[in-house]
Amino acid sequence: MDRAIxxxxxxxxxxxxxxxxxxxxxxxxxxxxxxxxxxALKNISFSIQPGELVGFIGxxxxxxxxxxxxxxxxxxxxxxxxxxxxxxxxxxxxxxxKKISLVMGQKRQLWWDLPAIESxxxxxxxxxxxxxxxxxxxxxxxxxxxxxxxxxxxxxxxSLGQRMRLELISALLHKPEILFLDEPTIGLxxxxxxxxxxxxxxxxxxxxxxxxxxxxxxxxxxxLARRVIVIDQGKIIFDGVLDNLVxxxxxxxxxxxxxxxxxxxxxxxxxxxxxxxxxPLVTLSVPRQTVALAASELLxxxxxxxxxxxxxPIEEIIRTLFxxxxxxxx
Amino acid sequence: xxxxxxxLKITFQQELAYRLNFIMWRVRNVMQVxxxxxxxxxxxxxxxxxFFGYNRSKMLTYIFGILIIKAIVFSSxxxxxxxxxxxxxxxxxxxxxxxxxxxWFTADIASKILNxxxxxxxxxxxxxxxxxxxYFQSNPIYLLLFxxxxxxxxxxxxxxxxxxxxxxxxxxxxxxALPFLFIVIIGDFLSGSxxxxxxxxxxxxxxxxxxxxxxxxxxxLQIYLGKLSISVVINGxxxxxxxxxxxxxxxxxxxxxxxxxxxxxxx
Numbered sequence: 001m002d003r004a005i006x007x008x009x010x011x012x013x014x015x016x017x018x019x020x021x022x023x024x025x026x027x028x029x030x031x032x033x034x035x036x037x038x039x040a041l042k043n044i045s046f047s048i049q050p051g052e053l054v055g056f057i058g059x060x061x062x063x064x065x066x067x068x069x070x071x072x073x074x075x076x077x078x079x080x081x082x083x084x085x086x087x088x089x090x091x092x093x094x095x096x097x098k099k100i101s102l103v104m105g106q107k108r109q110l111w112w113d114l115p116a117i118e119s120x121x122x123x124x125x126x127x128x129x130x131x132x133x134x135x136x137x138x139x140x141x142x143x144x145x146x147x148x149x150x151x152x153x154x155x156x157x158x159s160l161g162q163r164m165r166l167e168l169i170s171a172l173l174h175k176p177e178i179l180f181l182d183e184p185t186i187g188l189x190x191x192x193x194x195x196x197x198x199x200x201x202x203x204x205x206x207x208x209x210x211x212x213x214x215x216x217x218x219x220x221x222x223x224l225a226r227r228v229i230v231i232d233q234g235k236i237i238f239d240g241v242l243d244n245l246v247x248x249x250x251x252x253x254x255x256x257x258x259x260x261x262x263x264x265x266x267x268x269x270x271x272x273x274x275x276x277x278x279x280p281l282v283t284l285s286v287p288r289q290t291v292a293l294a295a296s297e298l299l300x301x302x303x304x305x306x307x308x309x310x311x312x313p314i315e316e317i318i319r320t321l322f323x324x325x326x327x328x329x330x
Numbered sequence: 331x332x333x334x335x336x337x338l339k340i341t342f343q344q345e346l347a348y349r350l351n352f353i354m355w356r357v358r359n360v361m362q363v364x365x366x367x368x369x370x371x372x373x374x375x376x377x378x379x380x381f382f383g384y385n386r387s388k389m390l391t392y393i394f395g396i397l398i399i400k401a402i403v404f405s406s407x408x409x410x411x412x413x414x415x416x417x418x419x420x421x422x423x424x425x426x427x428x429x430x431x432x433x434w435f436t437a438d439i440a441s442k443i444l445n446x447x448x449x450x451x452x453x454x455x456x457x458x459x460x461x462x463x464x465y466f467q468s469n470p471i472y473l474l475l476f477x478x479x480x481x482x483x484x485x486x487x488x489x490x491x492x493x494x495x496x497x498x499x500x501x502x503x504x505x506x507a508l509p510f511l512f513i514v515i516i517g518d519f520l521s522g523s524x525x526x527x528x529x530x531x532x533x534x535x536x537x538x539x540x541x542x543x544x545x546x547x548x549x550x551l552q553i554y555l556g557k558l559s560i561s562v563v564i565n566g567x568x569x570x571x572x573x574x575x576x577x578x579x580x581x582x583x584x585x586x587x588x589x590x591x592x593x594x595x596x597x
Contacts, residue, residue, distance in 0.1 A: 014594070015594070056482040070422075072425060072427070073424070074421050074424060074425070074593060075593050075594070076590070076593045076594055078594075090593075092424060092425075094427040097425060097426065097427040098427050100425075101425075102421075102425055104421075107418065107419065107421065107422065110423060111340065112345055113339065113342065113347035113348070114343055114347060118343060119340070121336060121340075122333075122339075122340050123426075124336075125332050125333040125335070125336035125337075126333050126336070126426050127427060127429050128332075128333070128427075152346075154441045239495055259345065303472065
């Protein structure tokens with residue numbers, strides 16, 4: 001098996017009822033429902049190697065979750081070819097289901113009224129795990145995610161962060177070859193986010209499992225995935241290594257200078273575009289090719305105390321990317 | 331097989347997690363029996379009387395029988411299905427290597443076992459309070475037919491509830507109303523668990539008998555009470571089996587259609 005996931009010219013359309021506002025609208029939609037086709041995925045193609053950790057980024061409604069649902073077999077593709085571990089996901093064969101897992105940050109799969117350990121015992125039987133494997137996996141996961149103390153508490157009484165970690169355990173008990181994570185850090189505080197992120201990273205390296213992660217939280221993707229797929233309005237607008245994204249889309253670099261006095265601070269504008277002045281720090285952006293020249297000019301003509309050259313933050317690049325694609329649509 | 335044992339176990343725990351709910355449900359059932367008991371007890375105050383082919387002991391047995399049979403036939407977890415469909419939790423079940431029908435049937439069995447054990451205790455208590463005359467069926471053939479009809483009733487109820495709950499695939503908003511109406515109106519009334527159906531005129535009875543509902547409670551009880559001739563019993567068995575086959579296949583068919591809807595719109 002060479003590729004874990006193959007997606008070729010995938011199209012997914014939804015049919016939704018449109019309701020005009022107000023009571024008249026409600027009545028009208030009862031009598032004559034108005035249908036509208038929503039094109040969630042417009043012809044996307046990509047493939048993923050075993051062991052890769054790939055991040056899906058895009059604004060809300062871009063089609064991230066839809067893609068994961070098609071890949072895990074919940075949605076039937078309108079058109080195109082999808083293969084996961086050489087299975088057609090839509091058939092949802094038992095052998096296939098035993099090799100994948102889908103975690104949705106907003107949906108829960110643990111029994112609400114019972115302690116998590118009860119749900120885990122059930123999953124042990126559902127996935128037909130031998131007692132030995134189950135005990136070993138559980139032990140390992142419980143340690144990694146630090147949840148030993150909360151295993152026996154009713155799930156409803158736990159905090160969101162605790163629950164998310166338990167959800168992860170329930171999704172990983174059967175050691176899936178492919179893990180789909182949909183917004184795994186949604187609603188978590190910064191510390192909890194970091195815990196989940198560290199764990200995902202670690203899990204991917206330990207087990208060489210393929211992980212596909214969606215998030216609108218840039219930190220997740222920047223910290224976890226080497227490869228990102230940027231998706232917007234149902235189309236892939238970038239697919240590749242994170243660093244290339246920077247090179248390809250960041251035409252400028254950022255120079256930060258600390259000045260020792262304010263004398264000719266106005267003239268600094270001719271060196272490059274001033275992004276921000278908060279004396280003594282001045283932030284400039286200059287074209288990539290001329291960055292060395294700009295730096296030397298700064299050093300010669302200005303009272304520079306310190307100077308650094310940086311890449312534009314990835315979040316910003318992605319933001320401009322989305323803006324650009326929004327403009328193209330108009 | 332072991333997976334379904336675990337499903338059984340977790341459903342028990344879940345039912346017990348909602349202790350108050352469960353107890354209120356039992357209280358409701360007992361109250362119903364109370365009411366019927368006093369009604370018929372006064373009707374049959376002269377114990378030599380006969381109404382609609384019931385004497386006092388058979389009528390009281392019918393009422394107590396309802397308590398037990400309802401616990402076996404009507405106890406169900408599948409009534410939650412509409413909620414699971416409309417809030418999208420269904421996705422989680424679809425991604426597990428487990429047979430959806432077997433899962434819910436197992437959950438139903440857990441609920442039935444729990445309700446049945448409670449209804450036994452209740453029956454004994456009520457028996458001690460009222461000391462009614464109870465009719466015991468001793469003919470093994472009738473007892474056997476009684477158990478077969480009970481099995482059919484359980485499967486029929488499962489298929490009906492499953493079918494009705496699947497309406498949520500198409501109208502997620504109205505999901506719970508229909509199952510509720512079914513249980514209150516059809517379940518209680520047409521199945522004969524409010525009063526025996528043979529107090530109606532013959533023409534009404536014929537209509538009832540051609541529907542699947544009397545086979546849920548009324549028919550098994552009639553067999554137990556020995557009120558039907560073997561030929562009528564066999565005839566009824568065929569009708570209920572026919573319904574079972576029709577409903578079972580409809581259930582599978584609607585399920586496939588519903589899944590398609592679910593998977594093309596991602597509720």
